[in-house]
Amino acid sequence: SMSNIPPNVCQAVLQLYGNARRWDLLENGLQRFLEMDPNNVRARIDYGFVQIIQNKTTNGMASIRKAVELGGEQARAILREDQRFGQLRQYPEFQALVMPAQPIIKDDTLPKLLQF
Numbered sequence: 001s002m003s004n005i006p007p008n009v010c011q012a013v014l015q016l017y018g019n020a021r022r023w024d025l026l027e028n029g030l031q032r033f034l035e036m037d038p039n040n041v042r043a044r045i046d047y048g049f050v051q052i053i054q055n056k057t058t059n060g061m062a063s064i065r066k067a068v069e070l071g072g073e074q075a076r077a078i079l080r081e082d083q084r085f086g087q088l089r090q091y092p093e094f095q096a097l098v099m100p101a102q103p104i105i106k107d108d109t110l111p112k113l114l115q116f
Contacts, residue, residue: 026050041071
């Protein structure tokens, strides 16, 4: 179990898997990492990437969606700038997911009820 491994050691092992392009091991390791730290947005994004690169696109998109749910605009910004997701940018589903949240448009056309 990974739960008794210090986080920095765990991270180093995951980094080695990534450097070696061992996507299968990395996916497995990230899954276990997320069991311990389910709200880790960065880990969710990495997990999504690793799933997508192995052609598990449906799972990968679900992981990315979860990252956006957890991280909001910060997660969207990371996903927009992360070069690893370059190929996904052509897909409407990905575009919709990472678009900046719409700013609230102030509507001054309603007359004021009260003046103060």
